[in-house]
Amino acid sequence: MKALLQRVTEASVRVADTEIGRIGPGLLVLVCAMRGDTAEQADALAARIAKQRIFRDEQDKMNLSLKDVGGSVLVVSQFTLAADTSRGTRPGFSAAAPVDEGRALYERFCTAMAEHAPVETGRFGADMQVSLVNSGPVTIWVEA
Structure with missing residues (x-):
């Protein structure tokens, strides 16, 4: 699985002009299940993200989880993280998990992440509008 973490002061997600998720300080996590990924990888990715020391301590160093x-x-599914841009100008997404597998792994990841912190979510497969205030900015790529 792949995830793009953005440290935020706030973030929200809307579907069809309705806000379905909002957080204050924390992480916006864009997550993508890849072909062949497992439930164990979803669990491991959530645990790894929760432990990332990317928040500022009293000395202004990234030292806190x-x-x-x-x-x-705020967890948002994003199959476009699987984009293959190595040929031509139109990305390919064949490395992403099939829809049913991707949904199951996304839900597993959200459940695993909720063991570490309060979680809000987007809607798998929906056309979403994501708003955020990136703190830092800090944006980090993580894979499991």
Whole structure:
């Protein structure tokens, strides 16, 4: 699985002009299940993200984890993280997990992430509008 983490002061997600998720300080996590990914990888990715020391401590160093700062997580599915841009100008997405597998792994990841911090979610497969205020900015790529 792949995830793009963005440290945020706030983030929200809307579907059809209706807000379905909102967080204050924490992480916006864009996540993609890849072909062949497993439930164990979803669990491991959530645990790894929760432990990332990417929040500022008293000395202004990135030394604190999500749990240390009491942050929340907004998880949004994003199959485009599987984009293959190696040929031509139109990305290919064949490396992404099939829809049913991707949905199951996304849901598993959200459940696993909720063991570490409060979680809000987008809607798998929906056309979503995501808003965020990136803190830092800090944007980090993580794979499991």
